Amino acid sequence: MLAKSIVLLSAFAGLIAAMPTPTEHTGPSGTVPLTGVTHTVVAGRGGLRFDPDNVVAEVGDVVEWHFLPRNHAVAQSSFANPCTPLANSTGFYSGFNFAVQEGQAENVFQVVVEDGRPTWYYCPQLNGAHCQNGMVGVINQNFDSPDFDLRAHRRLAALTGVSVIPAIQQGGEVVENPNPLSGF
Numbered sequence: 736m737l738a739k740s741i742v743l744l745s746a747f748a749g750l751i752a753a754m755p756t757p758t759e760h761t762g763p764s765g766t767v768p769l770t771g772v773t774h775t776v777v778a779g780r781g782g783l784r785f786d787p788d789n790v791v792a793e794v795g796d797v798v799e800w801h802f803l804p805r806n807h808a809v810a811q812s813s814f815a816n817p818c819t820p821l822a823n824s825t826g827f828y829s830g831f832n833f834a835v836q837e838g839q840a841e842n843v844f845q846v847v848v849e850d851g852r853p854t855w856y857y858c859p860q861l862n863g864a865h866c867q868n869g870m871v872g873v874i875n876q877n878f879d880s881p882d883f884d885l886r887a888h889r890r891l892a893a894l895t896g897v898s899v900i901p902a903i904q905q906g907g908e909v910v911e912n913p914n915p916l917s918g919f
């Protein structure tokens with residue numbers, strides 16, 4: 736499983752350089768050992784939503800976003816500033832590499848979970864204001880803090896102005912969809 740993933744990542748490293756969005760190729764972390772567990776999230780299932788929008792993951796797990804029509808992306812934010820990239824461009828961003836008219840996009844985006852802290856993200860699609868309309872998600876939210884949970888974050892997002900599209904694609908891998916016919 737792990738070996739197969741590495742082969743896939745290697746095989747598509749060349750493709751990433753050809754993507755239209757400026758790319759800072761950081762790749763999956765070399766700093767944490769991979770567990771071999773992958774959490775699948777589907778962007779655009781059930782409308783302007785990530786499904787599931789709440790993932791509980793261990794350090795070393797992979798979160799893998801699959802993309803339904805029409806043109807979604809994933810960008811990391813903070814809790815307090817939804818629809819906006821992390822300060823200093825330190826968060827992950829998939830780029831708009833997944834436009835598709837039907838079915839799933841041919842590529843997915845993978846991020847390695849590097850710590851247990853809440854990780855917030857959004858879809859930066861401006862056309863239709865996806866983030867403001869609820870297209871936000873979290874990895875490892877703090878369930879004990881209702882003021883800082885996903886529901887609170889979504890409320891903040893609804894009040895946010897225009898989303899910001901990150902300048903640089905980074906912090907994860909765009910790889911070939913390992914299961915394109917899974918019928919999401």
Ligand SMILES: [Cu+2]
Pocket residue numbers: 783806807808858859860865870
């Ligand atoms: Cu979207």
